[in-house]
Amino acid sequence: MSEAYQPARILNQGSTQEKAEGARLSNFVGAIALSDLISTTLGPKGMDKILQSPSNLLDSTITNDGATILSSIQISNPAAKILIEISKVQDDEIGDGTTSVVVLAGELLKESEKLIHKRIHPQTIIKGFRLAKDIALKKLKEIAQDHSENEEDLKKYLKKIAMTIFSTKILTPYKSIFADLAVDSILRLKGSTNLESIQILKKTGGLLKESYIEEGFVLDKKLGVGQPKRIENAKILVANTSMDYDKIKIFGSRVVVNSSSKLAEIEEEEKKKMIRKCQKIVDHGINVFINRQLIYNLPEQFFTDHGVVSIEHADFAGIERLSLVTGGEIVSTFDHPELVTLGTAKLIEEIMIGEDKLIRFSGCKEPSACTIILRGSSKQILDEAERSLHDGLAVLSQMVKNPKTVLGAGCTEIIMAQAIEEAAKETSGKIQIAMEAFARALTRIPTIIANNAGYDAEQLVSELKTSHYKGNNTFGLDVTNGKVCDVQELGIIESFLVKKGMLLKASEATEMILRVDHIMYSAPRQRGMN
């Protein structure tokens, strides 16, 4: 038999492929495994995970945040990668719901797997899912409450939302404190979504509940040696210029001397140049000078002599924030003091938090920026608290723009599921089965929440469903007491955007994975020996 009759291999050596059922199986297995992995972190009683970095065994993260967990696990399964990607986008766009989006996608895939076993074509499933998604979205828009009219009302709801978010995180015991912190700092932004101007400083020591908002702005730097620790009515020059070795930026220039006396002369000139620069800076009539780059001893001494306080090496984000807070521009040339806008602060002083010295700017021009000081007993706790706080802030900042809320605690999911089931009854054909599957997947979310809390989930959720059928449309799960109750009274409220993002992204990802019938893996890039 000649070789011509052997199956032709067309791909590169090392490349592999999976076809039809195989491809589908591998997609389902990967995506469902990932969603199962993360589903235990869902809800107020969800558990945390330890993530250990492969390079440094001592460096571990303990977290409950879906996006953080998913971004640090190494995955090669392409479908799982798609899920990780949606979680990341949910994080970027809205900030919270990163776990639920993956869990919902996983549940949808589980349901579709069953349907495919029943010989329903993936495209039919997709059709049904799309229909179901549209109905759910319509229902979601219907039940969303708009709070844009009343500002007092909005504040109250913001706090409730923040409490709901924090109740699934490490901040649970102090959720009220942190909700106040978050709402307060978000309202300062006045509708901007730029979270950059809220600075979160982490200092180990103390307890989580000792965290607070620092009026004004705190910079984690030290003042120059021998300079006053307290400056009133500060005029601040924020700069980005080299104050160490100020090279002349002309290409190819170098110093060539033939005697040590000449070298000394040039060195002297160099010093003079630096002094002249310092003089120009002092001529701005300032008493505080903050530079992004290093300040060497010579200029620092000059500043001290002229009664100017200097702060060196404030990083770029710090500089931008400072210029925002104090209202000064970032300066790199000093020839026109009359054109430069200086920053101002009523008081700059060195403060102690725990054992660290920090610089506090208060009475600034722009009150929109603030600093949240987080205290906690270990680095891991602080990191997790920061992530949780960031989630909360992100959601709240989006909320201010689009102040719509829905009820949490599984209530919304059940309402959506029932709307779909209702519509499915009137749809004939195989699509109906797919729609019902979508509704089931939505119902799985409260089930998982109850499960994680250690209750008889199926029992609770069926009770919940019945109460909805009876017309109690505000009922949800009370996971602290293991009961079905009115969520409105409990005050568990979530952002409409989070739910919408979850619904849309999960169904989009599911559709994408369902459409695939062939996976081709390229041979991994050969790594060189060095």
Place this chain on the structure above:
Amino acid sequence: MLRFDSSGKPFIIIRDQDQKERLTGSEARKANILAAMTVANLMKTSIGPLGMDKILVDQDGEVTATNDGATILKNMQVENPIAKLLVELSQGQDDEIGDGTTSVVVLAGALLEESLSLLEKGIHPSKISEGYEKACDIAVKHLLKICDKIEFDKENCGSLVKAAKTSLGSKIVNQYTEKIAKISVEAVLAVADLERKDVRFDLIKLEGKTGGTLGDTELIDGIIIPKNFSHPQMPKQIKNAKIAILTCPFEPPKPKTGHKLDIDSVKKYKELLEIEQNYFKEMTDLVKKSGATLVLCQWGFDDEANHLLLQKKLPAVRWVSGTDIELIAIATGARIVPRFSELTEKKLGKAGMVIEKSIGTTDEKMIVIEKCSNTKTVTILVKGGNKMVVEEGKRSIHDALCVTRNLIKDNRIVYGGGAAEISCSVAVNKASKENTGVEQYSIRAFSQALLSVPIALASNSGLNSLEAVSEIQLKQMEKESSFLGIDCLSKGTNNMKEQYVFDTLRGKIQEFLLATQMAKMILKIDDIIRPTGQY
């Protein structure tokens, strides 16, 4: 291969002969055809509105999920030379037409599959080629006969939208076809010159952004650059901007010739310092003097220059990519200036509004240049729940743009859903009877191969493929109507005219020609020499 010369000494013709193997004659042909068929079969499931996608994992583990034939083949890392030819084929269709990249491969595969049985009958490959050539001629002539014209103008572009919808129907965006088809058509019409029937494709920019869903995709009247202003205190909004486009960095010049500038005295040091300071001043002064109110630079800025620009109230953007620079130059009528000294008022571009916008909670910003003075430029901002969806969305929109462009160039269409192929197949089959000899066989084979696309279409749609296709064949012959096709979406009618499913005539003809050419080329090969153990 071993030969002996007259004195009986052996000599070797191919170097390192023992490490190579060789296939000749029909063996070689069969191996090639088999390879081509493998590729074609792989692509078959992607055809049509209910076709499936493929996931491609590249060397670094990055995931691409796509339905676009050209993209699948390009990223497949094909090694077999014949398979590589098919990749080229699909690429050719993509470059020329932009759509039908899957069908062309499937058709080529089918032509080769048919030739396999002809070869077994002992028909010489060049005879087969000749027959195919003739059949292709007949098919193209038939296409010209059955084609229809669609009418549209700037206001009334409904028919264009429908054509774009056909192209988008098979992609993941098909949930939002209506909207995305409209966006694509609007974008093309915005830059089209209907009188000259020309579309300037380079004036349409496709920008992707994760967040939202594909349905949030929007058409922006202007250009988006994914950058922000170089200094945080620069104004975020500029009305009636006069734009200077620079391709030189805001830094003292760096001559390409290597040189050393020696400083050996304090005087020289001082002079040098002065020169440096002057450079910066001169640069910013020159820009200011030209009257510009916005500077776009392809390169970086020195901190000092950056601050001087701020002081002179000149907002600036650095590290703008080369393609963006060109686009902006075309749109605003600006000249790209390579040296500060050459900057004059005439060389500035004009735009009604330049604005910096931020998106989502992450600190990502984009600069939008709107109301450009010179030509209309548009950007399609593709949104989607994840990066893979956005990428696939971009590819699909590109296809739709191509279809629209092709229709503006040539408004003749043929009906989709396999209608054109079936109609051609019938015509070719009829014509085969007028030919005598072996050619008749190969022409008939061509007519069979043409059915491969409708068959794949029907089977992807969950129909009994052979039955469905033969039914249409019969109906077409009975009614002499060329617009009956496969009813993929079970809309209840086979009339593609009513379903508004159509392809461009240009695309279809190109598809036939390219596939035939490829089949002929592969049939001509009768010898493969390759290192042992490979593929």
